[in-house]
Amino acid sequence: MPVRAILTDIEGTTSAVSFVFDVLFPYAREHLPAFVRRHAAEAEVATQLEAVRAESGEADADVERIVEILLGWIAEDRKATPLKALQGMVWEQGYRAGELKGHVYPDAVATMRRWQHEGYQLYVYSSGSIQAQRLIFGCSEAGDLSPLFSGYFDTTSGSKREAASYARIAEAIGRPPAEILFLSDVLQELDAARAAGMRTCGLAREGGELDGHPTVSSFTVIEPAAC
Numbered sequence: 195m196p197v198r199a200i201l202t203d204i205e206g207t208t209s210a211v212s213f214v215f216d217v218l219f220p221y222a223r224e225h226l227p228a229f230v231r232r233h234a235a236e237a238e239v240a241t242q243l244e245a246v247r248a249e250s251g252e253a254d255a256d257v258e259r260i261v262e263i264l265l266g267w268i269a270e271d272r273k274a275t276p277l278k279a280l281q282g283m284v285w286e287q288g289y290r291a292g293e294l295k296g297h298v299y300p301d302a303v304a305t306m307r308r309w310q311h312e313g314y315q316l317y318v319y320s321s322g323s324i325q326a327q328r329l330i331f332g333c334s335e336a337g338d339l340s341p342l343f344s345g346y347f348d349t350t351s352g353s354k355r356e357a358a359s360y361a362r363i364a365e366a367i368g369r370p371p372a373e374i375l376f377l378s379d380v381l382q383e384l385d386a387a388r389a390a391g392m393r394t395c396g397l398a399r400e401g402g403e404l405d406g407h408p409t410v411s412s413f414t415v416i417e418p419a420a421c
């Protein structure tokens with residue numbers, strides 16, 4: 195079955211890990227407390243605060259306690275859906291104010307443009323919320339890259355380390371998993387995608403191998419038809 199669609203991870207794959215850890219996460223750490231306090235009563239935020247209470251098992255947590263929990267989750271890089279949703283809202287302010295510009299490797303930009311031209315459908319799957327994904331590509335250093343993508347998937351489709359998430363995504367894309375090539379820098383994600391029947395290619399930007407998967411250091415050398 196030929197590859198028809200390409201599903202890509204963000205952090206460490208299209209974009210530098212250092213942009214997420216040294217720019218995005220510190221920005222969220224600095225601005226999230228005030229954002230949560232200011233918007234706690236608004237429905238969109240209140241829903242996420244309730245989800246933090248549920249996930250932490252602290253049903254009575256007040257706003258200050260929730261802020262503490264969220265800062266702890268940022269520190270441990272927990273891929274908790276309500277944290278990711280709130281981070282996306284905070285980053286939106288940063289992108290709109292011109293304080294943030296999404297990092298996307300030039301080789302990823304050029305190659306994804308070529309793939310789109312060649313007829314491949316491109317999708318994103320990241321632990322960052324769909325809002326955060328739209329922002330990193332829509333407000334990137336290379337301009338608005340959002341026209342490249344046919345769809346976005348986040349942790350509401352499930353954990354990136356579970357095969358069932360990839361089966362769900364293939365269903366949503368409307369293609370058999372074997373027609374989808376998944377790109378990631380994390381072995382457990384590649385293993386899960388392959389267990390669901392997707393093709394895989396590992397990105398090791400600093401060199402090295404992702405055991406059992408074809409591995410490259412740049413998008414430029416990925417040939418979807420050969421994967």
Ligand SMILES: CSCCC(=O)C(=O)COP(=O)(O)O
Nearest residue numbers: 204205320321322326327330
């Ligand atoms: C959408 S940019 C922010 C990325 C993020 O919050 C994150 O946790 C990285 O997750 P990924 O699945 O892209 O490794």
Ligand SMILES: [Mg+2]
Nearest residue numbers: 203205206379
């Ligand atoms: Mg990654």
